Amino acid sequence: MWFLRRCLKSLALSPLKKWKHHNARDTIFALSSGHGKCGVAVIRTSGPASQEALQILTKWQRLPPPRQITLASIVCPKSGELLDKGLVVWFSAPRSFTGEDCCEYHVHGGPAVISGVLQALGHLSTLRPAEPGEFTKRAFQNEKLDLTEVEGLGDLIHAETEVQRRQALRQMAGELGQLYHRWSHRLIRALAHTEAFIDFSEDDNVEEGILTSVDEEIDKLQKELEDHLRDDRRGERLRYGVQVVLAGVTNAGKSSLLNAINQKPTAIVSSIPGTTRDVLDTTLNIGGYPIIMSDTAGLRDSEDPIEKEGVRRAKARVNEADILVAVVDISNCSLSRDSLLSPLKDLCSSVQGDGPRNIIVVLNKADLISQDNWCTVRELCQRSGLPPTCMLSCHTGEGISDFLQILRHQLEIICGDPLQGAPTITQTRHRLHLTACLHALQSYGIYRQQDLVLAAEELRIAHRQLGTITGRVGAEEILDIIFSDFCIGK
Known part of the structure; x- marks a missing residue:
């Protein structure tokens, strides 16, 4: 009865009992x-x-x-x-x-x-x-709120945009916690059945095939956890802000674009190439979605050690971007497909790995080309298979609203609507514990054929990881199920 003794000892030390x-x-x-x-x-x-x-x-x-x-x-x-x-x-x-x-x-x-x-x-x-x-x-x-609802309340207090408010309200309403509680209850039942088989199977008090049902339940839970973790970090992006990075060669107009969107002179603008030498971040609200827009140093080869460090930081930030805004000086491009694609290829080749999946191409300084050339470039963009592209002029403001519409559409794709579908992970802490829970369930499958006691311990670890998210971890729940599901000790 080693398990029962351990549970009773845990009950005596449970902090939840002291809180009452x-x-x-x-x-x-x-x-x-x-x-x-x-x-x-x-x-x-x-x-x-x-x-x-x-x-x-x-x-x-x-x-x-x-x-x-x-x-x-x-x-x-x-x-x-x-x-x-x-x-x-x-x-x-x-x-x-x-x-x-x-x-x-x-x-x-x-x-x-x-x-x-x-x-x-x-x-x-x-x-x-x-x-x-x-x-x-x-x-x-006092069990009025679980930890996910507490975090939702904190997010609601600090919400700065409409979409953040929606997500925080949904979490504070308990939907995320209820999902984890349901998973936790299923894990408790599976663990209780496994422990009962270990302790009481020799007394013929446990139904045959109980472990088969446990295996099936754990397999279902594992798939649900994998789907939940495969959410492309939508909830976390909404909570912390979507990383939008302005990148391109020197004097393409990145700082001017930042100032036009922010509607104030946030970044220094100069005709001298290489004016921006560090990453400049500003938080913005685009259609209810929170973003952190970063102006970066112009990408070029330089012998200046300060500018070289700025370029290195720019490339690092591009690799971290959720959305990359590739700013191109259209006044310096010839009116051909290769000329339009070349700056984008150079930008992508300057970063490590695959780079950002979401790219918006901004053809800036459109006020410096004729109306006929404007139409020609627009037709070229439509035929070239470029990522979402817009032409604009930071000097006149023409096309800025089109860019913001494209950006908002990309944000909707990345973040989705927090009121639709299953609740998403909103905290890095949740993701860490859920990943640990999934690893424990995978380990259960490994130990299942080798040592049932070790397999049960993996279920206990998985349950503890889920309970840590909501703040509800108690051995008494396992005891309740053992004595309610099985006729033991009559």
């Missing part, structure tokens, strides 16, 4: 809305002394109805001075954000009012200021 004892918890308080002057500020308390604090600050004998807004006079507990007239919302445990008794004070957002109410709460010996993220941490510890 809330009587001795401190009561915390903090400003929950943004800092600075505002119309309304929200100050929150959480913990067993929230009720006492509310009654002291409002001089109420009875608590207001839970989750209903009530007008109150808020006074200082030391001097009795009126601090503000505001709205109070009482949340009784466990129906609150943290799962504890909570209270929210909606007061006027002036700095003096906020400071006065915070000082009043600080005068109470049963309260202390909250640490950063402590309200959300308590929500996790």
